[in-house]
Amino acid sequence: MAFEGLTNRLQNVFGKLRGKGKVSEDDVNEAMREVRLALLEADVNFKVVKDFIAKVKERAIGQETMKSFTPGMVIIDIVNKELTELMGGTQSKLAKSNKPPTVILMAGLQGAGKTTSSGKLAKMLLKDNHRPLLVACDIYRPAAIKQLQVLGEQIGAPVFTLGDQTSPVDIARSGLQHAKENGNDYVIIDTAGRLHIDEALMEELRQIHDVAKPDEVLLVVDAMTGQEAVNVAESFHGQLELTGVVLTKLDGDTRGGAALSVKAVTGCPIKFAATGEKIEPLEPFHPERMASRILG
Numbered sequence: 001m002a003f004e005g006l007t008n009r010l011q012n013v014f015g016k017l018r019g020k021g022k023v024s025e026d027d028v029n030e031a032m033r034e035v036r037l038a039l040l041e042a043d044v045n046f047k048v049v050k051d052f053i054a055k056v057k058e059r060a061i062g063q064e065t066m067k068s069f070t071p072g073m074v075i076i077d078i079v080n081k082e083l084t085e086l087m088g089g090t091q092s093k094l095a096k097s098n099k100p101p102t103v104i105l106m107a108g109l110q111g112a113g114k115t116t117s118s119g120k121l122a123k124m125l126l127k128d129n130h131r132p133l134l135v136a137c138d139i140y141r142p143a144a145i146k147q148l149q150v151l152g153e154q155i156g157a158p159v160f161t162l163g164d165q166t167s168p169v170d171i172a173r174s175g176l177q178h179a180k181e182n183g184n185d186y187v188i189i190d191t192a193g194r195l196h197i198d199e200a201l202m203e204e205l206r207q208i209h210d211v212a213k214p215d216e217v218l219l220v221v222d223a224m225t226g227q228e229a230v231n232v233a234e235s236f237h238g239q240l241e242l243t244g245v246v247l248t249k250l251d252g253d254t255r256g257g258a259a260l261s262v263k264a265v266t267g268c269p270i271k272f273a274a275t276g277e278k279i280e281p282l283e284p285f286h287p288e289r290m291a292s293r294i295l296g
């Protein structure tokens with residue numbers, strides 16, 4: 001299960017603290033040394049770890065903690081709050097345009113889970129009584145269009161395609177027009193990915209962006225790739241002004257690094273968490289729930 005290693009290690013550290021009636025500054029320092037190692041081992045960005053530990057220490061070594069009858073609990077509470085802050089504090093909601101349709105551009109590397117997440121997002125919107133339109137702009141990966149059509153049929157959402165001989169920019173433009181004519185209040189544009197970030201991919205995304213003027217640019221990243229996911233997010237953000245991240249494959253044995261670092265490194269909030277290959281509604285990402293889950 002995701003975060004298992006991190007959760008076990010943190011529980012160990014806090015177990016020791018909890019047993020103590022009083023904690024000294026040395027106890028806090030020792031605990032923080034162990035938390036630091038646990039976070040690094042979970043593949044959390046080293047700068048993020050450094051700042052995090054400094055913040056927790058500053059609060060934990062304050063008067064209140066030391067005087068408390070349950071100092072261990074106070075420190076766990078501080079860690080919980082700081083973890084929540086690290087992941088964005090509060091839930092970051094999906095944008096909604098005053099002038100429908102709300103346009104959502106889905107970007108990401110190949111295999112991150114873009115098409116699957118587009119389907120899950122549509123399913124979430126359907127559940128909330130919206131009328132999403134999926135637009136198939138990945139004309140390069142064989143079967144990508146078909147995959148989206150199958151998904152659309154499965155969940156009952158229309159899919160707009162012009163095949164693989166029209167440029168993605170034209171498909172986006174026509175898809176938007178189609179949505180306006182058919183009363184779709186959300187448009188989800190599934191774009192092509194590449195194995196690596198390259199200029200051609202970015203240029204195409206920028207052109208689609210110019211035409212579609214999205215209210216949301218969601219980057220889909222694979223949580224299992226840890227720091228690589230954070231690097232990818234940083235590169236995309238530098239070129240495309242992301243509005244949010246969809247973190248996929250949280251059902252796998254991800255060590256947690258991506259979930260804990262993306263917001264701090266890029267400033268871009270995680271808006272959704274995805275689990276499983278089955279098309280279930282996408283889950284909004286709740287920093288406070290994730291922090292509690294990590295702490296076990």
Ligand code: GDP
Nearest residue numbers: 110111112113114115116248249274275276277
């Ligand atoms: P794309 O190239 O970014 O469009 O990626 P796909 O949506 O085709 O997904 C690539 C693979 O990852 C497929 O086999 C999906 O079933 C799988 N996948 C996508 N999202 C998840 C997820 O949240 N959890 C798991 N376990 N697998 C996922």
